[in-house]
Amino acid sequence: MRAIWKGAVSFGLVNVPVRLFAATQEHDIRFHQVHREDGGRIRMKRTCSIDGEEVPYDQIAKGYESADGRLVILTDEDFSGLPLATGREIEVVEFVPVEQVDPILYGRTYYLEPESRAAKPYVLLREALETTQRLAVVKVAMRQRESLAVLRVRDRVIVLQTLLWPDEVRAASFDILEQDVDLRPQELTMAQSLIESLAADFEPDQFEDEYARALSDLVDAKLEGAAPAPAAEVEAGASTEVVDLLTALQRSVERARSSRGEDTGGAGTPAAAQAAAETKPARKAASKSTSSKTAAAKPAAAKTAPAKTAAKTTKAAEKKPAEKKPAAKRATRKSA
Numbered sequence: 001m002r003a004i005w006k007g008a009v010s011f012g013l014v015n016v017p018v019r020l021f022a023a024t025q026e027h028d029i030r031f032h033q034v035h036r037e038d039g040g041r042i043r044m045k046r047t048c049s050i051d052g053e054e055v056p057y058d059q060i061a062k063g064y065e066s067a068d069g070r071l072v073i074l075t076d077e078d079f080s081g082l083p084l085a086t087g088r089e090i091e092v093v094e095f096v097p098v099e100q101v102d103p104i105l106y107g108r109t110y111y112l113e114p115e116s117r118a119a120k121p122y123v124l125l126r127e128a129l130e131t132t133q134r135l136a137v138v139k140v141a142m143r144q145r146e147s148l149a150v151l152r153v154r155d156r157v158i159v160l161q162t163l164l165w166p167d168e169v170r171a172a173s174f175d176i177l178e179q180d181v182d183l184r185p186q187e188l189t190m191a192q193s194l195i196e197s198l199a200a201d202f203e204p205d206q207f208e209d210e211y212a213r214a215l216s217d218l219v220d221a222k223l224e225g226a227a228p229a230p231a232a233e234v235e236a237g238a239s240t241e242v243v244d245l246l247t248a249l250q251r252s253v254e255r256a257r258s259s260r261g262e263d264t265g266g267a268g269t270p271a272a273a274q275a276a277a278e279t280k281p282a283r284k285a286a287s288k289s290t291s292s293k294t295a296a297a298k299p300a301a302a303k304t305a306p307a308k309t310a311a312k313t314t315k316a317a318e319k320k321p322a323e324k325k326p327a328a329k330r331a332t333r334k335s336a
Helices: 076-080 116-132 185-197 210-223 231-259 270-304 306-319 321-335
Strands: 005-011 014-022 062-065 071-074 089-097 106-114 134-142 145-154 157-163
Touching: 005 134, 014 116, 089 145, 106 116, 116 134, 116 145, 116 157, 134 157
Parallel strands: 005 089
Antiparallel strands: 005 014, 014 106, 062 071, 089 134, 106 157, 134 145, 145 157
16 A cells, blocks of 8 residues: 555644555446447547637636626635645544544545554554544644544554534435324334344445446456457557647647738648658658669769770760860769
């Protein structure tokens, strides 16, 4: 397990450095929404309900709409002025009897592990809680919010269990329960007898989530011989960010050119630039191949026809000696 919080339990003058671990976990099978035809993952986009445009994450703010339809938008500056709790202390407020805490108030459960140097005060607090049969009511700041919680002992480990605030518990209001119902003594006796016949000690290990087990077996059976996920699905995690970045860059370039009155044709887009970059090496390679073939052919031509070249040079010299001498020299250099 990995610690999710570090701090200290403080009661009186005693300080116990501890680490916090999640005590529970879920084993539900997680499903993805996919396209029935090809198995492609369904991606959700953040779009504006007014203009229908996709909204980047950095342009999303927190808004609150009142019951009468008024809307306020809160900024980071608004939140920075709130009294956020950032302390690293589990402050014991009081010790109360176990039965006085209504189980409906219980929230998430965490294990407290003491630091190596704090084993003795940790055991002292644990034994005191068990002996007195009380819970320690504490205040703790987690995720920048102050929470009410209790400390209790479970299997020689001190457990921190968060509590709901009183105004977070709904009141039960059902008119039908306000009606007077006549119960006969025989009916009440039979109900009590049924309860006694099913009375037992609670052992949670005897129970099993039959639905989860059946669902797991179903998934395992379907996985046998199943085809791999589509290639686009496998690469989605690595390529989505790049595609989004290229799209953002392309839109930025087009917007900048549009603001300057320039043509926003496809030649200047990143996709076009990439395509042009891919074609350049091919053209260079083709030109290199052509030049190498030409260079290889020249020496061969020079070796096979030296006599013909000399005869042509002589005839040309008789007609125009001043013009053909430089040409003869160039031909000699090329042959060499």
